[in-house]
Amino acid sequence: MYTMQAVAVLTQPNAPLLTMTGICKSFGSQEVLRAVDFDLCAGEVHVLAGENGAGKSTLMRILGGALRADAGRTTIGGRQAVLRHPRDAAAHGIAVIHQELSLVGSMSIADNLFLGREPSTAGWLHRAGSLERARELLARVGLRLDPRRTVDSLTISSQQLVEIAKALALDARIIVMDEPTSALSAPEVQHLFARIADLKSAGCGIIYITHRLEEIYTIADRISVLRDGNLVATRRAEDLPAGELVRLMVGRSMSEQAPRHATAQTKVRLRVEHCTVRAARPGLPPIVADVSLQVHRGEILGLVGLEGSGVSELLWTVFGALGKRGSARVEIDGRPTSIHSPRAAIDAGVALVTNDRKRTGLIPGMDIIANTTLASLPRLSPAGWINRAAEARQASDSARRLNLLAASLRQSVSSLSGGNQQKVVLARWMGTQPRIVLLDDPTRGVDVGAKHEIYLLMNQWSEQGRSIVFSSSEWPELLHVSHRIMVMHRGRIAASFEGGRAGPADLLRAAMGATADA
Amino acid sequence: MPETPDKPAQPLALDRAERPGWRTWLSSSSATALAALCFVLLIGTLFSGDGAFYKWNTHRDALRQASVYGMLACGMTFVIITAGIDLSVGSVLALVAVAFSILSIHLSWSPWLAIPACLALGATCGAASGAVIARLRIQPFIVTLAMMVFARGLAKTISGGRKVSTAMQLPDGSWTAADVPHVFRAIDSRLLGDNISVVSLIFILCVVISWIILARLRWGRYLYAIGGNEEAARLSGVPVTIMKVLAYSLAGIFSAIAGLCQAAQEQQGDPEAGIGYELTAIAIVVIGGTNLMGGRGGIGLTLLGTLTIGYLDKILSINAVPEASRLMLTGVIIIVAVLLQRRKD
């Protein structure tokens, strides 16, 4: 069906592929989209920007048939389209890469890629053919993995790439990418951008959502900005400088960079020695091989690594969360500390923000308050009785501190926008008053304003003498915030740099395993 | 935050930590569960069994009969909230009923010793299941299935396969009847001028205790967290193993309480008692609206579910609907109730 429309589009080059007019959507009494107009041309990348909770994902879920708009119409290729179900969207040639990954964890990569449209004859699956095709699709996004592996066993960035491959498999003409790179590091992003360029030249239209400004200016042809559910601007990328874009998004101008606070302190707060993490299966090389590091009081140590470098595993081991697979000798403030479980780590003043809020962060059925206070309950309810007033107070304090956007603190966290969910996770660890904070990609999916907020929070923590280990897939922020940066490659420290002395190219070289001269 | 003095878009209403308004409540699980109960009661007023439905005695007996199932359902609620299941509650009930009868009738133990011993027995069964589930990571369905068979076997072993009653065989082979222990009569009696059964009061007490644990104690919060996202809970310092053992132990204790009541009512310990009760308990929890996927639900819902199932059964029986039709109807009701609940998600 859409192929016919595609021909029509190709014959008149500037006709929009997609037009959405007057889209409105409310959840209960909360208006999330107010008469939004949006369009997309063939062969362009149209970036949709806006703060957390501005309504970007909601608009895209309406386009993808996952939600119904209260009002408004959608035309595709000049004809009105009724999108009641994701199937309708697929039939109109729309593929959506959702922000919260929608893969089935217990199934293999191949099964996930073809879920719902398995290649088959009269109900018999073509196993061999689908594995072959899965391998091709994975190669297109730069993944070299066995498609028979279950999705559960993949890291978050690989999962994100599988999700992208799944959308590419649909051969759609309209591709929505809702924060596809939030867990990807520079080389993986480059790879994705190359695919986007291919898609553009094949005449597809791409709607791209991201909170990373440098990505916007690398690939955007046009930019639309949503604020509080209103479309405030649609402009060509060259007509919208970054300062102006930020002002449109947040509604105020913002000094773009948080000032870096200099550490004068030299006392070692955290010392990790001989950290080793065994591979899940015997016979494979260890994921982290005998790494030692130390962090001073008030220091922000940046940790960088590509897929499989062992950064997350290192943090998990220090937090006591890997059980017997990981071992390390940990000293805190000069005292040897045995950390064998997350509880012990929390008691020793360590906090860990993991990089996957859906799988290892949030409790979906619980409200904001309960999620925020989960790690500090022993302090808030010493006798075992929950002190509801104290709990609400702590939650509302940290919510205000992080500028959390929610209808009420009793709202379930699953109905929050992605970035606000991330803030709930951060709020949980603010509440435990940690001495050492391990942050694994804490700004994933967080808007510019809130990122700034998080940098300020990190600076404040650093001034208070807390130590921070900060890993991020977004290298510019890491270079900008850290006092010192260590690069990991295949489970070892490949290089380390003083803050401000390295650029992205240095990091990339070290992370790819080029021998370093730090 | 000195950087941002002129923040315009203040987050909405962060001080509003109060409970959601009645509109939100109307679309909640409790509203649906309450509607289901009212619907059943309405049927009762329409088909009142020649006015039997308007007599208090009918209600007293409905409550009395639902109470034992309700106690099992209380324990089941804890386990289901952690995304588990406990199939052994019916067998543990029988085991405790047998043990209680032996201790009280044959060994003439004081109830002050016999009751704690029986509760400990139930707790041990639950703790054993919980420990295997949490430490060895075997699925709750399988572990508690094993415990269901094991506890039944144990009940038959200690009772010698016979009902343990006041009829006792003397060494010379002749039979004699012992007195029914006072504690049996006390548990099976009625209070307030014959208007309410002690067993029903015990059930209400179970509900209150469960409510405190789930809604007011840290433990309860931890149970919900484990059911919602076990890995995230562990990483937030929740003692997952201990809490799971606790949940199954509570299920064991509540089954034991139900076993005491069962023994007192029948004035004997029947090793065949409670067969199939686990399914009724699960049905009660599910009709109330607690999600089998874990992390959601509550004891209030279980109370409503208990009353719904209890009244349904009573209304059908006062209208002399045959057992076979009653079972089929109950099956249909379970599906309808769950469909109503699912609308919410």
Ligand SMILES: Nc1ncnc2c1ncn2[C@@H]1O[C@H](COP(=O)(O)OP(=O)(O)OP(=O)(O)O)[C@@H](O)[C@H]1O
């Ligand atoms: N199912 C829901 N029920 C209630 N409110 C919802 C629901 N889904 C989204 N919302 C609300 O709608 C608003 C817009 O959410 P949306 O996910 O579209 O934001 P977003 O622009 O994608 O933000 P982010 O950048 O954080 O992903 C948020 O305030 C969110 O709380």
Ligand SMILES: [Mg+2]
């Ligand atoms: Mg979003």
